[in-house]
Amino acid sequence: MTNFAPVSAAIGGALIGLSAVLLMLLNGRIAGVTGVFAGLIDPTSSDRGWRATFVAGMIIAPLSAALLGYTIPIPHMPASLVTVAVAGLLVGFGTRLGNGCTSGHGICGIARLSPRSITATAVFMAAAIVVVALTRHVIGG
Amino acid sequence: MRALGSLVCGFVFGWGLFISGMIRPDKILGFLDVLAIPSGNWDPSLAVVMAAALAVTTVGYALARRRTPVFAAANEWPTQTAIDRSLVGGSILFGIGWGLVGLCPGPALENLASLSPGVIVFLIAMAVGTLAHDVWYARASTPSLTQAKVADG
Numbered sequence: 001m002t003n004f005a006p007v008s009a010a011i012g013g014a015l016i017g018l019s020a021v022l023l024m025l026l027n028g029r030i031a032g033v034t035g036v037f038a039g040l041i042d043p044t045s046s047d048r049g050w051r052a053t054f055v056a057g058m059i060i061a062p063l064s065a066a067l068l069g070y071t072i073p074i075p076h077m078p079a080s081l082v083t084v085a086v087a088g089l090l091v092g093f094g095t096r097l098g099n100g101c102t103s104g105h106g107i108c109g110i111a112r113l114s115p116r117s118i119t120a121t122a123v124f125m126a127a128a129i130v131v132v133a134l135t136r137h138v139i140g141g
Numbered sequence: 142m143r144a145l146g147s148l149v150c151g152f153v154f155g156w157g158l159f160i161s162g163m164i165r166p167d168k169i170l171g172f173l174d175v176l177a178i179p180s181g182n183w184d185p186s187l188a189v190v191m192a193a194a195l196a197v198t199t200v201g202y203a204l205a206r207r208r209t210p211v212f213a214a215a216n217e218w219p220t221q222t223a224i225d226r227s228l229v230g231g232s233i234l235f236g237i238g239w240g241l242v243g244l245c246p247g248p249a250l251e252n253l254a255s256l257s258p259g260v261i262v263f264l265i266a267m268a269v270g271t272l273a274h275d276v277w278y279a280r281a282s283t284p285s286l287t288q289a290k291v292a293d294g
Contacts, residue, residue: 003168003184012161013190017197019154024202026146028210028217031154032294033246038271050147055250057151062159062254064152070159075252076167077242077259088249088263090238092270095246096278098231099221102245103154104294105232106191111198112218117293119224120232125173127236132173135241 020108023054032104034095098124143212155251161190164251166243173240219293 020031027050040051062072077084095101098120100109105124109117162168163186171177171184210216239245244252244263252260 003162003171004186005162006186006189009161009186009189010193012157012159012163013193014197015153015157015160016190017157017194017201019150019157020194020198021201021205022153023147023150024205024210024216025208026150026211026213027143028213028215029147030217030219030294031150033250034294037246037250037267038275041268041271042275049144053144053148054151054154057148057153058155058158058247058251059254061152061155062164062251065156065159072255073165074255074257075165075244075248075260077244077263079242081259081262084242084259084263085266087238087241087244088266089270089273090234090241091245091249091263092267092272093274094231094234094236094238094270096231096271096274098228098235100294101235101247102239103247107194107198108202108294109219110191111195111202114219114222114293116222116224116228120228120293123229123232124236124239127233128173128240129175131237131240132170133176136170136174137176 016103016107017111020103020111030104030108032100032108034099034101034104038096094124146212154247157190157194158248158251162186163190164248166248169239169243169245169248173243221293 023029023031029050036051036054039045040048040055062070066072079087091101098105100117100120101124102121105117105120110121158164168184168186171182172187174183177183205216235245242263244260246267249260249263249267253264
């Protein structure tokens with residue numbers, strides 16, 4: 001059975017877009033979580049405040065949903081903690097090297113019709129699809 | 142005021158990921174599993190989320206281009222245009238990590254709300270990967286290249 005829920009997907013997507021637009025209209029910044037995170041943990045960073053509150057807002061969101069009666073999902077990860085750590089290293093290094101992730105390239109960059117971001121998104125999607133095909137259907141299948 | 146503005150933006154972003162189910166790694170992997178299309182088990186949610194987000198962002202950015210931001214002097218649009226080895230290589234590494242567990246940076250941070258051990262391990266590793274890149278990059282590059290590193294996202 002598939003989990004597909006098109007209405008909540010469309011509403012959620014529209015909210016993500018609204019957030020990206022608001023951050024540009026208010027602060028003049030791209031809503032890219034890679035840059036937000038890197039600027040937050042960089043010891044030489046001098047512009048942490050807005051990044052810290054952006055992340056705080058993200059974490060408060062599911063907590064406020066819990067107050068409204070939603071359940072905070074416990075992320076189900078089909079892999080050992082070693083795999084999780086390796087994946088985290090790859091995501092941290094790769095997003096920084098490629099200068100963006102699903103939000104910065106996938107949403108903000110494609111919305112600007114940036115060939116750089118369209119390329120990045122196509123490449124990371126393709127790489128992830130290959131990995132899932134291998135882990136689910138070749139190794140795990 | 143900039144901190145307040147981005148708090149609201151982070152909150153809206155977080156609700157978007159939450160409502161769409163995109164904070165759940167199993168939903169992400171369900172989308173990436175394209176070999177499940179023939180059996181009807183594929184989950185197209187991420188495509189719908191991106192389409193809706195792009196529709197809103199494309200229109201909103203057109204509006205934003207014509208005005209100065211409320212709490213800043215100017216909009217900081219990304220300036221890089223090169224499609225180079227860093228962009229492609231970095232995106233390959235990111236895609237491999239994303240495909241392994243179904244977490245990208247936004248949902249990983251938001252999932253801190255659950256205090257799940259797996260997420261904490263992932264985030265520590267992600268921070269190490271990020272800092273490792275920055276140390277490597279500072280050593281490998283000339284000052285002019287370092288200045289050119291303006292984030293796309």
